[in-house]
Amino acid sequence: MKPTSVVTVFLTHSGKVMLARRSAHVGTYKGAWAGVSGYIERLPLEQAIVEIREETGLSESDIELRGIGIPVVVEDTALNAKWMVHPFLFEVTDPARVQADWEAEEIRWVEPAELQSLPTVPGLDRALSSVWPPFGDSDFWTRLRAVATDTTNGATTLALTALNALIDFRHRCPSPEFERAIKALAACRPSMGVFPHLAARLLLGDTSAEALMLELKNAVSESARHAAEAIAGYHSILTISYSSAVKEALIMRAATEAPLSVIVAESRPGLEGFTLAKELAAAGINVTLITDAEIGLFVEDSDCILVGCDAVTEDDMIQNKAGTSLAALAAWSAGIACLAVTQTHKITPPGFPLAIEEQDPKAIGQVVGVKCRNLVFDRTPISDFDAVYTESGALDSDRLTAIRSLLGAAKLST
DSSP: OOOOOEHHHHEEEEEEEEEEEETTTSSTTOOEOOOEEEEOSHEEEEEEHHHHHHHHHGGGGEEEEEEHHHHHHEETTTEEEEEEEEEEEESSSOOOOOOOTEEEEEEEEOOOOGGGGSSSSSTTTHHTTOSOOOOOHHHHHHHHHHTTTTSOOOOHHHHHHHHHHHHHHHHTTTTTHEEEEEHHHHHSSSSHHHHHHHHHHHEEEESHHHHHHHHHHHHHHHHHHHHHHHHHHHHHHHEEEEEEHHHHHHHHHHHHSSOOEEEEEEOTTHHHHHHHHHHHHTTOOEEEEEOOHHHHHGGEEEEEEEOSSSSETTTTTTEETTTTTHHHHHHHHTTTTEEEEGGGGGGGOOOOOOOOOOGGGGTOOOOOOOOOOOOOOEEEEGGGGGGEETTEEHHHHHHHHHHHHHHHHHHOOO
């Protein structure tokens, strides 16, 4: 069963946590105690702030981020429901400013231990334990919040930014807090495999954050080199969205004497493909920019599709920009090669609840009476690709199994 993604926000003040008893007007769990919660329709942290404003009347100036938890998967057999709960913790400057809306029948500030004696929504104790107690300082959370809400930069750039914040925090925090900061890093972009992967490596203690930064940068270049060698015999290559490794591979390929033209799908609504097209053209490559809907038409003019990757999932899927799965189907229909380029750092640790990212629906448009959705990623079976190239060359099942076995020892799940 596919889980429904929701946020659960815990507000805290003076060591206590605010709980709300759900009213008779809500759709589920009437009368149960819960945190501030809601269905995810945008980035999880953005959704958390929206729910706080709607359900408590608090503004962003009234709260301070103090925790981002690894998502908790909760199965409710009675409702035949499965939830992916994204937990957050915020410090409230003045609890007297809380004004509950119609969703809450009662508000209560309790000691965390009191949850055990209250009839709560399923999994509430697990969600709280992933963010309690509050930790960190303003600098760390400000920088992690920027990563958690960034819709411009790619996964690798965001991961490097988060690692920098983690390195700086380590110099001024006690050891137990550093381990919690690592887990917060894993959770801040739970749809991008590189975040839980890096966190797992750090928890295993086999490397440092500084070493991982260098390793990741080198991996992008090496994976691009392998991909460039693989596309040496292709002259018309189609891609979608923006991938640093795809860009480097295409520039390396263009440096050879063989002619090359590149077709780039724009990748709505963020138009990441538009940015890639400009950068490739600036590098002297012959580029054609198309709409995403034209992929099926222009695949006939291509002899290869090359895409990036935001995560390699536990069930052998490539998670990448929405539209990738349709591009792979178009490649299969046209009988042309379909390749992906990634880094082993995007292999998701076993058991980590990888999400499908959803961003602000307003980016799609606003129509009265119409619900808009802005799902950013889709998933394509690895078997639909002729090859997936990493810094070590083509990814095979033995290498994938070995990396998963290593990462699994970190037990990065809730």
